[in-house]
Amino acid sequence: MIETRLGEFEEVILLLTGILGEEAYAFKIAEEFESQTKRSVSIGAVHSTLTRLEEKGFLKSEMGKSTAERGGRRKRIYTITAYGKKTLTAAKEFKQALWDQFPGFATSKVSFGLS
């Protein structure tokens, strides 16, 4: 059995980090999460997940620039590592494989992971 090693929330955060690119820091990711999923989340929760993902080696981070709204404080920008990308792909493929075995949905295109 293949283990995805990624929780649903973790997977989304990882994807959002990829989507946001240069702008991927805790607050922005949380904001993006809320607007994409219509679910509310605290920055703390996102930050906690980001830290965990970094510990697992899916993400790396470095301090970025500061802006006026932040009272001159820098932000921590997260980027996906190669290992992170590989895991994401593996997760997607694993689920796709599962979907393909599902008789009723075998050919339909669905977005998975979220609903």
Add this chain to the structure above:
Amino acid sequence: MSANTKPPGLATWLLKSFLRDDLVEEVQGDLDEKFQTDLKTKSRYKAKWDYWYQTLNYLRPFAIKKFKRLSAMNNQLLGNYFKISTRNILKHKMISVINVFSLAIGLAACVVIYLFVSDEQSFDSFHSKSSHIYRLDEVQKFTGTNEQKVALSMPGMGPALKRDFPEVNNYVRFWLRGKQLMTKDETKQLIDNVMVVDSTFFDFFDFPLIHGDVNTCLDRPLTILLTESTALKFFKSTDEALNKTIFWDGRDYQITGILKDVPENSHIQFEALMSMVTYTKGEDNVNNSWGGNWMTTYLLLEPNSNIKRMEEKFPKFLSSHMDDPQINSNYKLFLQRLDQVHLASNDIEHDYINYRKFNGSYLMIFYVIAGFILVIAAVNFMNLTTARASHRWKEIGVRKTIGAKKLQLFGQFIFESVMLAGIALTVALLLDILFIPILNDLIGRQLSIVQLFHNVWQLAAVLLATLSLGIITGIYPSFYMTSFNLSRVLKGGNKSEGKSVLRSTLVVIQFGLAIGMIVSTLIVIQQLSFMKESDIGFDKDQMLLVNMNNEANEKFETIKKELQKQSMIKGVTASGQRLGNNLHQWGFKVKADTGVLSITPSNVNVDYDYLTVYGMEMKEGRGFSKDNLNDNGRAFVINESFANELKLKETIGTRAGHDWYHNDSLGTIIGVVKDFNFNSLHYKVNTLALVVHPEWGYNELSVKIEKGRNAEGIAAVKKVWDELVPSYPFDYTFLDAHFEEVYRSDKQMSAVVTIMAGLSILISCIGLFGLAAITIEQKTKEIGVRKVLGATESQITVLLSRNFAGLIGIAFVIVSPVAYLTLQRWLETFAYRIEINLLVFVAGGVLALVIGMLVISYHTLRSARANPVKALRYE
């Protein structure tokens, strides 16, 4: 950023205080950015609220600081603390024993005091309505008599108060009938504390009823309730007793209920209760009785009643029910809450229903003493630990070098002192188990350490108190020892420790308290022996008192003649009331030149030779004589106070009589007796009139027995009694035993103070012993050098003692004025008291000094005699 666009300050502060340092910048940045974004789309209030929400959401394991202190206090470390503490305690056995024992004695004393105080405070607390029950008391102020507070009231007052005051929910009255002879078939028993009570009794008090109906058992005339043990005197079982009758005073009473025996901690003690309705029928209805005060009334008030406002309305209440224009200058009513009756009635007289009455202000003194003892014990601990600090420098140094945090060292020392306190508590409880029985004998109590374990909260409080004692006493030494800086510690420190201002101050406090308590003990003992020895104006020793009934009164002359034949009987007389409390007061008239004076003295009905048998001395005139026919009911002997109050030119021969005598048929004052203290010495001698009135009947026979022949005397009186008075059992007591009871509260206080003073000097001396050992040890080298240079043994002894003597001296100077003022205030509660002799203070100070010097002499002499070579080799 303007103030309006700043995030909430408190939240920011909170965030900073718990957030990991390396996260602060990015997180604060994120939250600020969010806040600013929110401000554009939402209200400021909402943005702030959201900021708080975000802040609190950062309380996650990954984000918060690692609290090193918490992680350091792991089991392993505690285990190490325990090991090191145990080693230290065992290594310095003498100091540890001193520490543990002084704390243990202190704790044991506090536990005893707590048990004593809580025993007193438990009085009457078992009644569920106790906070709404009040006793009606009076302040009486009549001409020619001392103003007095009394626990009596008029029978009409209760019912009228219920009618007139919406605050009064109900009333219950007690009419104390004292000891009564009751019969059932062949069984005759003297039943003590017989009371007549209203049927509302059970609406007030929660005395449990075993048989019978709480609601109706006192509703009918001629019904009686017995306590369990009273019922068992007449019947085989309580079941059998219910609804049977019992015979008393010419009538049968039906037993409608059996009560559990009255608990010890009730100020109302009774063996039988009779229904008041027996007396509220027909012409003699007591509900309409005003003028005479012979009942005790309790009121059940509505919750939240304003006592002050009620008391303000009492004068109007009195004048609306009694015609007397003088009524409000003679009487003032006041209310006393149930929990005050036991502890705050010491200035109340004619207080006959008040078992084991105790002076509540003594409880405060006990608490203060307990505090003193603890302070003295705690001082020992602090002094010895800091004085001994040099022994532990190496340990502290090594610990610091290998990276112990200050807080860890601190924790270790606190742990050690808490551990000692814990051991001390165990020893304290053992001491209490050993000594409480002895103490009970001494003060006449049934205290038990077991009481402490009945209540989880009490036990928790004791443990908590011990814990905090350990922590508090540990704080200063720990702080002191951890404050050394490392280089000094490793160099071995310096030896300047012998002089510590704080340590000296603590010794001064300790000895100050001890001296204060010694002096107080001496004064208290003096006052009590003054009361015991002082000439109260009559002879209370060797006086046997025997309860009399009608038959005994009828045969009084025969009994007297029979008794006088016995060689060990020195005198026989009788009286209507017993000495040792206030005597009943009623109106008295004296026909002076200016007209008839109305006065209310105390009165007592006595036998002809009463004054002679009791050894009371006449000041003027003559005593009663049987030869003079008019002496029966028409002759009065008044006391000196009364004579002074009258201020007549010629007292003897003045016409006088009781209130109800007709002005034309008054009697004569035939003599003035020297003042004698018929009441307790707390009170001034009241005005008193004695009369011989055999027809009223006497209550008690007084038999004076030759010293050392008590047993013979009692047997002789019993023999005569049983022959002549078959209708009433021989029931006796001794007058001095009654006086013991009068001064019980004072005596128990004095016993406690004496014991505690002894303990406080003991603990202080134990401490001094230890302290001397340490400081002298530190001076070993100095002593050696001095001896080599030719100092004599006595010079060295003086040198070593001087310091301690000085501290005791300072303590004496500081504490004396305080003790003087306190004792003066206590003495003022006695109308007859000793003058404080300043020599007592000197004696107390010298005693403390001598004991102190003796205690340290063990060390001073030893080191003064020691071989200087040994001393110089030391270290």
